[in-house]
Amino acid sequence: MTRAPISRLRSLMFVPRRRTLRAGLAAVALVAVSATAQLSPGEQRMREFIRAHQDDQIAMLQRAVDINSGTMNFAGVRAVGALFASALDSLGFETRWITLPDSVNRAGHLLAVHRGRPGAPRLLLIGHFDTVFEGEGQQFARDDTVARGAGSSDMKGGDVIIVYALKALRDAGLLDGANITAVFTGDEESPGMPLALSRQALRDAAQRSDVALAFEAGSQTLASVSRRGASSWLLTVEARQSHSAGVFSRGAGYGAIYEAARILDTFRRELAGEPDLTFNPGVMLGGAHVAYDTAHLSGTVAGKTNIIAPSAVVPGDLRFISEAQKDSARARMRDIVAQHLPGTSAQIRFEDAYPALPMTPGGARLIALYDSASRALGYGPVAAQDPATRGAGDVSFVGPYIPGIDGLGALGRGAHTPREEVDLNSLNMQTERAAVLMARLLEHP
Numbered sequence: 001m002t003r004a005p006i007s008r009l010r011s012l013m014f015v016p017r018r019r020t021l022r023a024g025l026a027a028v029a030l031v032a033v034s035a036t037a038q039l040s041p042g043e044q045r046m047r048e049f050i051r052a053h054q055d056d057q058i059a060m061l062q063r064a065v066d067i068n069s070g071t072m073n074f075a076g077v078r079a080v081g082a083l084f085a086s087a088l089d090s091l092g093f094e095t096r097w098i099t100l101p102d103s104v105n106r107a108g109h110l111l112a113v114h115r116g117r118p119g120a121p122r123l124l125l126i127g128h129f130d131t132v133f134e135g136e137g138q139q140f141a142r143d144d145t146v147a148r149g150a151g152s153s154d155m156k157g158g159d160v161i162i163v164y165a166l167k168a169l170r171d172a173g174l175l176d177g178a179n180i181t182a183v184f185t186g187d188e189e190s191p192g193m194p195l196a197l198s199r200q201a202l203r204d205a206a207q208r209s210d211v212a213l214a215f216e217a218g219s220q221t222l223a224s225v226s227r228r229g230a231s232s233w234l235l236t237v238e239a240r241q242s243h244s245a246g247v248f249s250r251g252a253g254y255g256a257i258y259e260a261a262r263i264l265d266t267f268r269r270e271l272a273g274e275p276d277l278t279f280n281p282g283v284m285l286g287g288a289h290v291a292y293d294t295a296h297l298s299g300t301v302a303g304k305t306n307i308i309a310p311s312a313v314v315p316g317d318l319r320f321i322s323e324a325q326k327d328s329a330r331a332r333m334r335d336i337v338a339q340h341l342p343g344t345s346a347q348i349r350f351e352d353a354y355p356a357l358p359m360t361p362g363g364a365r366l367i368a369l370y371d372s373a374s375r376a377l378g379y380g381p382v383a384a385q386d387p388a389t390r391g392a393g394d395v396s397f398v399g400p401y402i403p404g405i406d407g408l409g410a411l412g413r414g415a416h417t418p419r420e421e422v423d424l425n426s427l428n429m430q431t432e433r434a435a436v437l438m439a440r441l442l443e444h445p
């Protein structure tokens, strides 16, 4: 969040004061655009390497998909990790398995570091090894240019794109001197709690990097450089318990259910429709006896129609595009909660989960670079995906520190269903675009 004011300051400092200076800058910009509008010899060589190794890449994807690695299958997640660690070791990376405390109850993550020239740009690559489904029917099954299987596109497809883009960089002599860290998490689909522990490796890597590239399933025409953050809230309401005949009177008051309804309806009337902000009550319990289990999001309730309900509880979520929007929404929600109906009291508690990856000048530059790489390769333009159409992901954790781009992975369909599949022809396009983007980021800090 501290980036934006600094870059705003820089752009103010670069305002040209004389016409000649402005013309000079325009000429420089033109040269820069034409230099990236076509492939350099090194980039052309990477494209040829990637195309020549497509069968190897598909074979690696098959090996990865054939290892069952549902989030809670720790042995499977670590076996996929071993497959990728050996591929990255042979590219000159130092690899290490990061274990998590037993209480977090997850497999851990693979950390791979390629040390390059001091002061050269530092790239962070993000993948994950776990899948939502696993089992016999979830193995790799190829049908011409499509393959089915758990994680085929989400995101073992993206993981092999990382490996083959790096192999292409090395073949073209562009990996020497490059500072690249890769973090493959073992629990993206169901992150271990608390997130402060399970996502520490990602946050640490972001603080040692300049830009992040994430390889969740992609599209030909869109990539994400901003994603909304996600958090949760819990509204608890208490009220005087009395006979229903006296409801709305000074003595009996309005009860907890009317107070909860007032609060939720005021949230909707005052905050709904703000761009990129959503908040949703997921469960609601109210009555004479309420027991709510925050861990399992379930509960029991009992009451009578002739009793003014003394308690209500409502858990919900809150999604936002920036910390400022999150803080402002929370402040307004707290104000609404504080205006109690007679005979009631209420509290709202907020809990952070995923930070936002806000749109920044760095993000705008990233999407422009990816777009120009895609055009130079002949794959057409790429635009920034509307953050409202995508949930939070692992790339979100870099948001407080550096810009990031997501959706660089394989194209497919059916993610998070037992019929997940990948378009094998998309591997060339996505690997070529990732390799050219990485090469250009490494060359032009």
Ligand SMILES: [Zn+2]
Pocket: 128, 154, 155, 188, 216, 217
């Ligand atoms: Zn995923």
